[in-house]
Amino acid sequence: MNTAGTADVPARMGLDLTPFRGLRYDPDRVGSLSAVTSPPYDVVVRPDGLHHLESADPHNIVRLILPQATTPAIRNEQAADTLHRWVSAGVLRTDAEPALYVYEQRDGEGLFQRGIIGALRLSEPSEGVVLPHEDVMPHVVADRAALMRATSANLEPLLLTYRGDGTASGTTAVIDRTAEHRPLLSTTTEDGFSHRLWAVTDPVDLAAVHRDLACRQALIADGHHRWATYLRLRAEHPSPSPWDFGLVLLVDTARHPLRVRAIHRLLHRLPVPDALSALGESFRVRHVDGPLPKALSALSLAAADGNAFLLAGDGGFHLVDRPWPDLLARTIRPDRPEAWRTLDATVLHATLLDHVWRIPDVPEHIAYIHDTAATVAKAERDGGTAVLMHPVREEVVRDLASQGVTMPRKSTSFGPKPASGLVLRALGL
Numbered sequence: 001m002n003t004a005g006t007a008d009v010p011a012r013m014g015l016d017l018t019p020f021r022g023l024r025y026d027p028d029r030v031g032s033l034s035a036v037t038s039p040p041y042d043v044v045v046r047p048d049g050l051h052h053l054e055s056a057d058p059h060n061i062v063r064l065i066l067p068q069a070t071t072p073a074i075r076n077e078q079a080a081d082t083l084h085r086w087v088s089a090g091v092l093r094t095d096a097e098p099a100l101y102v103y104e105q106r107d108g109e110g111l112f113q114r115g116i117i118g119a120l121r122l123s124e125p126s127e128g129v130v131l132p133h134e135d136v137m138p139h140v141v142a143d144r145a146a147l148m149r150a151t152s153a154n155l156e157p158l159l160l161t162y163r164g165d166g167t168a169s170g171t172t173a174v175i176d177r178t179a180e181h182r183p184l185l186s187t188t189t190e191d192g193f194s195h196r197l198w199a200v201t202d203p204v205d206l207a208a209v210h211r212d213l214a215c216r217q218a219l220i221a222d223g224h225h226r227w228a229t230y231l232r233l234r235a236e237h238p239s240p241s242p243w244d245f246g247l248v249l250l251v252d253t254a255r256h257p258l259r260v261r262a263i264h265r266l267l268h269r270l271p272v273p274d275a276l277s278a279l280g281e282s283f284r285v286r287h288v289d290g291p292l293p294k295a296l297s298a299l300s301l302a303a304a305d306g307n308a309f310l311l312a313g314d315g316g317f318h319l320v321d322r323p324w325p326d327l328l329a330r331t332i333r334p335d336r337p338e339a340w341r342t343l344d345a346t347v348l349h350a351t352l353l354d355h356v357w358r359i360p361d362v363p364e365h366i367a368y369i370h371d372t373a374a375t376v377a378k379a380e381r382d383g384g385t386a387v388l389m390h391p392v393r394e395e396v397v398r399d400l401a402s403q404g405v406t407m408p409r410k411s412t413s414f415g416p417k418p419a420s421g422l423v424l425r426a427l428g429l
Helices: 048-056 072-088 138-151 170-178 203-213 224-236 272-279 292-303 325-331 344-356 372-382 394-402
Strands: 023-025 092-094 100-106 112-121 158-162 185-188 194-200 218-222 245-252 259-261 264-267 284-288 308-312 317-321 366-369 385-388 413-415
Touching (some): 072 092, 100 170, 112 170, 138 224, 170 194, 170 203, 170 245, 194 203, 218 224, 218 413, 224 245, 264 372, 272 308, 272 317, 284 292, 292 308, 292 317, 308 344, 308 372, 325 344, 366 372, 372 385
Parallel strands (some): 158 245
Antiparallel strands (some): 023 092, 100 112, 100 194, 112 245, 158 218, 185 194, 259 413, 264 366, 284 317, 308 317, 308 385
């Protein structure tokens, strides 16, 4: 995948990735490494996935990234206490020396990705070093910030992409050379992905990575809320401090193109019949046959011609497309690029949610779920409406980000995402 902002930038304005002393599980103190990992916090389907992970191992990382208690303050205090206990008991151990970490992911279908994990010096979007492409939800940033404050740790890396020169030099050479050695850890998670991790500590290799990345920009592929949280916490602490940096995984998409998937919406309080009735004649509505893969194929075909959504939750599938042009003209901001105005996420939020269905974008009304089948199942169980989305084309993401234009929140899901729990960053170490 080509990513936004791939042109070289002056060294003083590029990426500054630094080693850190990783906090990692001691494999002798847990049932298995696969049993203590988790998808990123915002990918975990709650409550089903949360309960599954909690029961996999008493030390599963989900107890830190998604602590469960009656109030946010108690949850965060609980996470901090849990982290302290695990470190004190040796369940989590700090590596002896600072390192960058080469991280490899493979699945059974031929997907192969390697990147490098480190502590990245933070920069504002206006500096053009790290480019966001989505808006964020303030309450999520506040929630993540409170958790990071309480634990004084970066508990999971966010995913950034950059564009290398396509040759086996610089960071790529260091990654490939490091991967020839025995890894620090190797595990396979229940989703079929194998994960391996190596430490890069040699000063020559670290210097090569620093030189190579110092002239590059990155796109936030996954983790906009965590990046916004990093920036908020940096502003709260006088510089220099460990809060000037945040834990990231950097992937060169010239070598390892990412997949782009959609993030779906679950409208908790809107039954499907009410959603369809409110549309009137402002969209074309057609019933499409299942099962789910067949219905998604119909969505893909419709999306090739314009805005299209698949509604589910009543046991059937309803394809919604061809919005009235007048309605779009009245409900969508005219001061944005055409690529932004025609996004499915823009039409969904500005036209359908705000104008037709009049649903506020708050957790009580809308959930954002990555897994398609889980979104449909929850809608059918709870009596709500699943709004299934078609993925945004990668070049649209790149072009908008390069213009400094952010997409509506949760417009994309890039992957594969790094597993949480393989390496943490404690800011006091």
